[in-house]
Amino acid sequence: MIRIEPEPWARMVAHARATYPNECCGAMFGVRNGEGKTVTAALELENVSPGPQASRYELRPEDLLRADREASARGLDLIGIYHSHPDCDAYFSETDLKHSCPWYSFVVLSVKRGEFDHASSFLPNFDQTAADREELSY
């Protein structure tokens, strides 16, 4: 179960809308309580995919490292990565799975015709062969 507080959620949705028709990506900071997670802050990161950014995203490792240090400095954990799927549903694609990491929750925001539509969260396994759906509230 992952819960995203209103302030980071608004920031993520605004980021996804602003980046449309391209995909956006960013980091989510928060706290863990057992199996549950609460996102209390979001940080926009640059999509550095050299491919078509309308259907691809890539994080610069240095940016992720910086984000992790920022989370740490704020007494939070980097608990998830978000990205948008313009004009398609918030599924966890083969591409998402193949380049994922089991340490994080992956929140996907579906943006249709420039407007937020729906979102889902996923927990990939260690071998990046499957991802479980994670209950998401925002």
Added chain:
Amino acid sequence: MPKILIPTPLRQFAGQQNAVEVGGATVGEALGALTTQYGDLRRHLYTEEGKLRSFVNVYVNDEDIRYLGKDATPVQEGDVISIVPSIAGGSAVETSAPPVALSKEEVLRYSRHLIMPEVGMEGQLKLKQAKVLLVGTGGLGAPLGLYLAAAGIGKIGLVDFDVVDFTNLQRQVIHGTKDVGRKKLDSAADRMHDINPFVEIVKHEVALTSDNALEIIRDYDMVVDGTDNFPTRYLVNDACVLLGKPNVYGSIFRFEGQATVFAYEGGPCYRCLYPEPPPPGLVPSCAEGGVLGILPGVIGLIQATEAVKLILGQGEPLVGRLLLYDALAMRFRELKLRRNPECPVCGDHPTITQLIDYHQFCGVPAQPAAETAPQDGDIDPTEVKARLDRGDPFVLIDVREPHEHQICHIPAARLIPLGDLPRRVHELNSADEFVLHCKSGMRSAKAADFLRQAGFRKVRNMKGGILAWSDKVDPSVPKY
């Protein structure tokens, strides 16, 4: 001792510490020491075979060890080791080995492809998996639709909202005389399914606009542009660049055609070639200037060839080269094209990052001016007829070309082609009253502007040209 910074999500497995000091002379030894000390961390960093997981990147003092000595990168007192996963993704599905197979019937159908090593089973399966969007099922779309269907492209999307009429049949060979009055989409899809029932055809009965283009194009691997107007051409171009889909371009006029592949992996786009559209009305359309019926066959099949080559990954794509074809001279020429780093859409610092209003950009109204709003100085054909019958004193001038005059004309009209007007203007008395006409009213509007600028006061433009004359006054005048 070197220090390993623990990523925040892993701290729960490392006693909630943000950094751990460990022994070891190399990165490999240091990480080994870490995971020995904190066993729960091991599976997060290593596979069961003991290899670093593919998503784990390791940095020593902010340098990626892949560019240093990898696992064997030496570390010493004071070095900081960071662990960071590589994360990417996206809605696009990565192309993997084609899981589909050909049926017995398909093997027979495509046998002439299958026996060529450049296509073979692998290539034919690529064609079957390919999704191509054809914008327009007119002159260029007709040969494209026929041959792409025959070649076995798995999914072909068609965008058109027009209806077949008699003037189409001289070149749009996908439609027949029996199809006049039918939707082009239905007519084209029927013919394509007749050629190849194994092809999936998706009909998009819409005008491609900034509101729907991304949504429609996103589902396809590439776009083949068979449009005949500038707003749609810029729209297709920008949408293809934004979505990273190749745009197989072709255009035709009279006896000449062009073809190239835009927006393909670092190649130029349409805006690199034509940053600005021509002023409205300067470049006549095929409806105004005519086109040799065979010409779109040649150009459309060059586009079809390029589409198939891109799918197969064979040969040298027509990227960075604009192929020019002159049917009268029967010559092909090539112009080199380069991506413009300053291009507003595909350049290094693009300023166009979403679709714009292309009708406004090209200076043309989204819809033809409403019938009920006559321009200043317009006159209806019925009024021209009434004035001729009354014997009113005015001069009727036909500004079309002599060969058009031969097709049909209004007996009272005097022929002065638009292009001859400047040097023949002295034949006219600026005190007289003039009514100008052409085929549909565009050229005569230009001629009227010219005369007004030359000091003529009483100049009117017959609205709708000789086509409207045929509709409203004399149906025996043939329409062309």
